[in-house]
Amino acid sequence: MEKIIEVKDVIVEYLLGKVVVSALRGINLEIEKGDFIAVMGKSGSGKSTLLQIIGGLQRPTKGKVFINGVDLSKLDENELAIFRRKNIGFIFQAYNLIPILTAIENVELPMIFYNMPQKQRTEKATKILYKMGLSDRLNHKPSELSGGEQQRVGIARSLANDPEIILADEPTGNLDSKSGESIMEEFVEVNRSFGKTVVIVTHARDVALYANKIIHIKDGLIESIEEIRRN
Ligand SMILES: Nc1ncnc2c1ncn2[C@@H]1O[C@H](COP(=O)(O)OP(=O)(O)OP(=O)(O)O)[C@@H](O)[C@H]1O
Ligand SMILES: [Mg+2]
Incomplete structure (x- = not known):
């Protein structure tokens, strides 16, 4: 199998006044191409911090992150932003869609940075x-969509630039269990049919089991890695 994400001896410390808070205390992790990973742990255990480090949204205090062999610490802020846009799609618990744009405009937005012509976008x-089951919601604004539909738009937007890696922080956290299930089925599709490497953070074991x-x-710290077997 091919390694796509490598986290090496990563430590993250925050300085709060004079107090040092250790969010990550030495993480070593390898993720293979095509993996579908769930990160679980109690509130404050460092899940979001780990996701941000993997996605290059934040830099570690010590240690390194490699994406497809690229050492993120060697990239300056501008190069890192370009690298992220090309390689990583982010999905958030609160959807983070632009309220004044329609569903289709929200999904087109990341493509504008690539100067893709309007028609192609x-x-x-x-x-x-359409693949996300939103063919009849293209011109709805976020406020005219249910939570589950907004999150589908969020997933669609994360796929816009065809990144290899999709990162999601509690993507079902604001949804009822039924909408949560259907969002998780979309992630399975994103992993299997689109062939993306997926990392999601969740509190819920039934979500993690996808x-x-x-x-x-x-x-x-990583306490254990559990392999999920399916029959
Ligand atoms: N910007 C910050 N400044 C100071 N401390 C921070 C900051 N961000 C996170 N922390 C601390 O780092 C630790 C890990 O935070 P993190 O957000 O990664 O946890 P989490 O596992 O995602 O929690 P939750 O399940 O509540 O989202 C926590 O103790 C938190 O208080
Ligand atoms: Mg968190």
């Missing part, structure tokens, strides 16, 4: 939204 966004590996984090 619209075609691509439409195609992804993944093929669960990484349990405790107090900023």
Whole structure:
């Protein structure tokens, strides 16, 4: 199997006044291409911090992150932003869609940075939204969509630039269990049909069980890695 994400001896410390808070205390982790990983652990254990480190949204205090062999610490802020845009799609608990834009405009937005012509953008966004079951919601604004529908738009947007890696922090955290299940089925599709490497953070074991590996984090350290077997 091919390694796509490598986290080496990562420590993250925050300085709060004079107090040092250790969010990650020495993480070593390898994720293979095509993996579907769930990160679980108590509140404050470091799950979101780990996701941000993997996605290059934040830099570690010590240690390194490699994505497809690229050492993120060697990239300056501008190079890192370009690298993220090309390689990583993010999905958030609170959807983070632009309220004044329609579903299709939200999905087209990341493509604008690539100077993709309007016609091509619209075609691509439409195609992804159809796959997410939103063919009749293209011109709805976020406030005119249910939570589950907004999160589908969030997933569609994360796929816009065709990144290899999809990272999601509690993507079902604001949803009822039924919408949560259908969002998790979309992640399975994103992993299997689109062939993306997926890492999600969740509190809920039933959500984590959609993944093929669960990484349990405790107090900023990996406690165990659980392989999920399916019959
Ligand atoms: N910007 C910050 N400044 C100071 N401390 C922080 C900051 N961000 C996170 N922390 C601390 O780092 C630790 C890990 O935080 P993190 O957000 O990664 O936890 P989490 O596992 O995602 O928790 P939750 O399940 O509540 O989202 C916590 O103790 C938190 O208080
Ligand atoms: Mg968190």
